[in-house]
Amino acid sequence: TVDEQAKRIQPQTLTADAVPIRLLANINLLTDLALAAKLKCNGVGLYRTEFPFIVRTTFPSEAEQFVIYSKVVDSMQGKPVTFRTLDAGGDKILSYYHDIQEQNPAMGMRSIRFSLQNRAIFSEQIRAILRAGVDADLRIMFPMISSVDEFCRAREVVLESLDTLARQGVAHNDRPKLGMMVELPSVVELIDDLAREAEFFSIGTNDFIQFMLGVDRTNDSVADFYLPHHPSVLRALNKIVRAANQSGREVSVCGDMAHEQQYIPFLLGIGVRTLSVDPAYLLRTQQTIAGTSVPKAEATAQAMLARNRTDEIVAILSAQPAVD
Ligand code: PEP
Numbered sequence: 001t002v003d004e005q006a007k008r009i010q011p012q013t014l015t016a017d018a019v020p021i022r023l024l025a026n027i028n029l030l031t032d033l034a035l036a037a038k039l040k041c042n043g044v045g046l047y048r049t050e051f052p053f054i055v056r057t058t059f060p061s062e063a064e065q066f067v068i069y070s071k072v073v074d075s076m077q078g079k080p081v082t083f084r085t086l087d088a089g090g091d092k093i094l095s096y097y098h099d100i101q102e103q104n105p106a107m108g109m110r111s112i113r114f115s116l117q118n119r120a121i122f123s124e125q126i127r128a129i130l131r132a133g134v135d136a137d138l139r140i141m142f143p144m145i146s147s148v149d150e151f152c153r154a155r156e157v158v159l160e161s162l163d164t165l166a167r168q169g170v171a172h173n174d175r176p177k178l179g180m181m182v183e184l185p186s187v188v189e190l191i192d193d194l195a196r197e198a199e200f201f202s203i204g205t206n207d208f209i210q211f212m213l214g215v216d217r218t219n220d221s222v223a224d225f226y227l228p229h230h231p232s233v234l235r236a237l238n239k240i241v242r243a244a245n246q247s248g249r250e251v252s253v254c255g256d257m258a259h260e261q262q263y264i265p266f267l268l269g270i271g272v273r274t275l276s277v278d279p280a281y282l283l284r285t286q287q288t289i290a291g292t293s294v295p296k297a298e299a300t301a302q303a304m305l306a307r308n309r310t311d312e313i314v315a316i317l318s319a320q321p322a323v324d
Pocket residue numbers: 046048087183203204205206207208254255256
């Protein structure tokens with residue numbers, strides 16, 4: 001039960017050799033907040049803002065968004081809160097907007113593309129986030145960034161909103177950290193360039209694997225091809241995390257891979273020090289981390305990165321001691 005989990009979870013997450021790991025929560029609905037707060041997570045690593053948009057029949061107003069976002073900020077009591085801007089489209093359909101059928105919605109007018117094409121909606125959301133985050137450790141990240149241009153365009157909208165709020169004398173957070181999701185393979189080749197622009201990265205492995213391997217994450221008939229341990233995925237993750245760490249940019253993993261026990265040693269082994277997971281997985285993830293030492297994780301990761309055959313990588317994964 002939740003109370004049992006709350007009793008067992010530690011305020012600080014440490015590896016077996018006492019390396020501190022930041023353990024953050026993914027928040028979808030406001031009801032997830034109570035659990036996250038109770039389980040002493042180190043903040044919100046991913047607040048999926050599309051949920052208040054999905055459950056309504058029209059776009060929520062800035063005022064309505066402000067109320068919801070303030071609840072997220074308040075519940076974290078000064079811990080970092082990462083707002084992901086609207087990730088509409090793909091598998092997150094807005095019934096009142098998505099009347100045009102797209103043949104490939106996952107690759108359609110969605111996410112940051114949608115926001116940049118609908119500037120008024122995007123600006124309203126940014127204003128609501130900046131206002132709600134007035135006293136918070138506020139981070140804003142953009143989903144599905146594909147290029148440096150796109151990141152800069154999105155940042156421009158935030159800078160404009162900051163300007164307007166300041167001119168209007170509206171209370172707001174004037175120093176949000178601006179980061180991006182790593183979800184598209186196009187970002188891998190640009191990661192050093194993006195590290196000069198973005199203040200942090202969060203790797204969305206759900207979409208990253210989908211697009212890296214060309215496998216629909218929602219299609220059960222191809223689920224066997226959806227491989228987090230595909231050698232290209234592993235090597236790309238290694239490249240991203242290295243680049244981020246070398247540039248001193250925080251990099252977290254917020255996709256499902258972050259809570260899958262068998263992959264946690266690999267993630268720690270390539271240098272990930274921040275994981276963001278659904279609240280239900282906080283305790284289990286902390287326990288998995290506590291059972292993993294960094295030198296061992298590094299050896300496991302290096303062994304996995306050296307292989308190009310999936311069955312050999314699976315053998316390494318299966319040889320890991322089971323943690324419970
Ligand atoms: C991801 O793609 O891994 C991610 C965290 O975002 P979402 O699951 O909301 O697409």
